[in-house]
Amino acid sequence: MTDTTSQAYDAIRALEYRYARLLDEDRLEEWPKLFVERGVYKVIPRENLARQPALPIFFCDSRAMMVDRVKSLREANVYNLHYSRHVVSNIEVLSARDDTFEVAACYTVYQTDLEGQTRLFSVGQYRDVISNGAGEFRFREKIAVCDTFNIPNLLAIPL
Amino acid sequence: MLPSPWAANFAASAGPCLWKQQSRPDFLRKAASRCAAGKAAGLALLINAAGNRAKVMSMFPAIASPSRDGSRVPFELFTRADVFSREQEMIFRGPVWNYVALEAELPEPCDFKTSFVGDTPIVVSRAEDGSLHAFVNRCAHRGATVQRQACGNARQHRCVYHQWAYNARGELVGVPYRRGVPGMGGYAADFDPKAHGLARLRVASHKGVIFASFSPDTAPLKDYLDEPLIAALDRLFSRPVKVLGHMRQRVRGNWKLYSENTRDPYHAALLHGFHATFGLYRTNQKRKGGSDRARAHSTGVTFGDDWRQASQSGNIGQDKFVTNYSLADPSLLEGRPDFNDGVTVSITSIFPCLVVQQIMNTLATRHIRPKAADEFELYWTYFGYQDDDERMTACRLKQANLVGPAGLISMEDSEAIELIQRAIVRDGREDSFLEFGGLHADLDQDRQGEATIRAFWRYYAGLMGLT
Numbered sequence: 128m129t130d131t132t133s134q135a136y137d138a139i140r141a142l143e144y145r146y147a148r149l150l151d152e153d154r155l156e157e158w159p160k161l162f163v164e165r166g167v168y169k170v171i172p173r174e175n176l177a178r179q180p181a182l183p184i185f186f187c188d189s190r191a192m193m194v195d196r197v198k199s200l201r202e203a204n205v206y207n208l209h210y211s212r213h214v215v216s217n218i219e220v221l222s223a224r225d226d227t228f229e230v231a232a233c234y235t236v237y238q239t240d241l242e243g244q245t246r247l248f249s250v251g252q253y254r255d256v257i258s259n260g261a262g263e264f265r266f267r268e269k270i271a272v273c274d275t276f277n278i279p280n281l282l283a284i285p286l
Numbered sequence: 287m288l289p290s291p292w293a294a295n296f297a298a299s300a301g302p303c304l305w306k307q308q309s310r311p312d313f314l315r316k317a318a319s320r321c322a323a324g325k326a327a328g329l330a331l332l333i334n335a336a337g338n339r340a341k342v343m344s345m346f347p348a349i350a351s352p353s354r355d356g357s358r359v360p361f362e363l364f365t366r367a368d369v370f371s372r373e374q375e376m377i378f379r380g381p382v383w384n385y386v387a388l389e390a391e392l393p394e395p396c397d398f399k400t401s402f403v404g405d406t407p408i409v410v411s412r413a414e415d416g417s418l419h420a421f422v423n424r425c426a427h428r429g430a431t432v433q434r435q436a437c438g439n440a441r442q443h444r445c446v447y448h449q450w451a452y453n454a455r456g457e458l459v460g461v462p463y464r465r466g467v468p469g470m471g472g473y474a475a476d477f478d479p480k481a482h483g484l485a486r487l488r489v490a491s492h493k494g495v496i497f498a499s500f501s502p503d504t505a506p507l508k509d510y511l512d513e514p515l516i517a518a519l520d521r522l523f524s525r526p527v528k529v530l531g532h533m534r535q536r537v538r539g540n541w542k543l544y545s546e547n548t549r550d551p552y553h554a555a556l557l558h559g560f561h562a563t564f565g566l567y568r569t570n571q572k573r574k575g576g577s578d579r580a581r582a583h584s585t586g587v588t589f590g591d592d593w594r595q596a597s598q599s600g601n602i603g604q605d606k607f608v609t610n611y612s613l614a615d616p617s618l619l620e621g622r623p624d625f626n627d628g629v630t631v632s633i634t635s636i637f638p639c640l641v642v643q644q645i646m647n648t649l650a651t652r653h654i655r656p657k658a659a660d661e662f663e664l665y666w667t668y669f670g671y672q673d674d675d676e677r678m679t680a681c682r683l684k685q686a687n688l689v690g691p692a693g694l695i696s697m698e699d700s701e702a703i704e705l706i707q708r709a710i711v712r713d714g715r716e717d718s719f720l721e722f723g724g725l726h727a728d729l730d731q732d733r734q735g736e737a738t739i740r741a742f743w744r745y746y747a748g749l750m751g752l753t
Contacts, residue, residue, distance in 0.1 A: 170692065172438065175531035182531025182668055185692040191615035193562075196687075196694070198611060203559035205698040252348055277534040277663065278691035281700050 362714025378404025421456030514576030
């Protein structure tokens, strides 16, 4: 860890855990609120990193776009019925400057179908930029780089 | 691969069907009569532990055919391992052109990319002189995978096992210890490297779209594609393209379910709800399309609407989607037309494994890569044009939200396919039902119905010898 205070680290970890829990509790409407207004969320297949800008398969560059995505998932899209479980680990602050933190973490997402069968859905790395605005930690950027870039079936719920 | 004692069943053997007719339910009896003529089940010879040969009932009865008009398709065509193996021989290695890559993915001499023809791994390569080549990615020595990288640049492709080396054309150019060394024999004096190259495929390219074929009987590419399909490719590849990246999804379903899906305008507004939900579906849209003489392929466009959100239409069957929502961030749809023809959606399906799309500013090839009877990979190559400015590239990257495994208007397709595959594990002689639009609808007029899917099945049955 750099010169991040343990208090900041605790807040960052809490944000990462909260992010995972909201998605797993199907509280999708609260997911955009973890980002700043002009926050960026991307899912990038690992094999696409060789080209810049890397092609994402899921890309929002505003909170409003995230709201649209959630609305579409709720009202329009048909996807596999499942429960998801996001596990976040290896949270590491890579840099800290002016209340802005670059954070790397590992994620693992399992999906459990309606017969109770669980399979590993996706594993990869979060590359996050988190800012502290008046004590409120939010994502300015969250990029999920998928090691599992061959998506099983489809990706509906954010990683 | 199937165990060898059963392999004989692939051939149209004339053995009698030993299933007892009276003990079978009606639908099986009906199906049996369909397959009785000349295609009865083969007999499998199994050897038991004591070494005695015993004639047993075949595990693989003859393959049921789609009905002559293509309107009834037996589910077993989506589930049987022996059907899948036969497709590899009769379709993917048959008289067809298989899409394998875009030239833009291997622009420089010695660039290569690994790909597939059916489930056979291949390497697509550009030689020093710029010519394109394709060869099976399997060492002529002992069968190991030669090129392990997905793509790159290599003057030689070297097998790690015994260092046999091949050039960018797949020709054998290096064999360690060929003349022998003390204590190691080497090869006989008449060993001919030319006879031990990688198995080569025919290659043809149209406007930078590369196809390969195992068969010497495949018609020239332009004849195979035929006029409307050539026009569709010419339109999308009128300018040099630039690959932006790939998307992959692994679908637990049969590859032909995706072939059907991309020839099926019926489902579009019923399964995919994004447009209607956000008031993006218009009544002034028109469709037109075309096909080749053999009716193997299909191309269709939607035109007559513009780029902006407008008031919604209450199309029949879409009621569940019609809402008062509009996009909170409409930047998703901010693009500028790539073409002056008013076409917003263009879907071209080229038998057996390619779909080329334009949906607004999203451009992609979709390579259907069959893996097993119940599994395929859908491999998207997403591209723009070399003369795109930064803004246009940004727009294409944002619109990537629309398509691919997480696509707002495409994610439903693979789910629909998995729902089918899960439900057809039994009752292989039951049929799917494809009469929408009427059986007599002319293919060139019927762009809303299932005529194109029926044409696919007729062509498929012909290649598979299932007529």
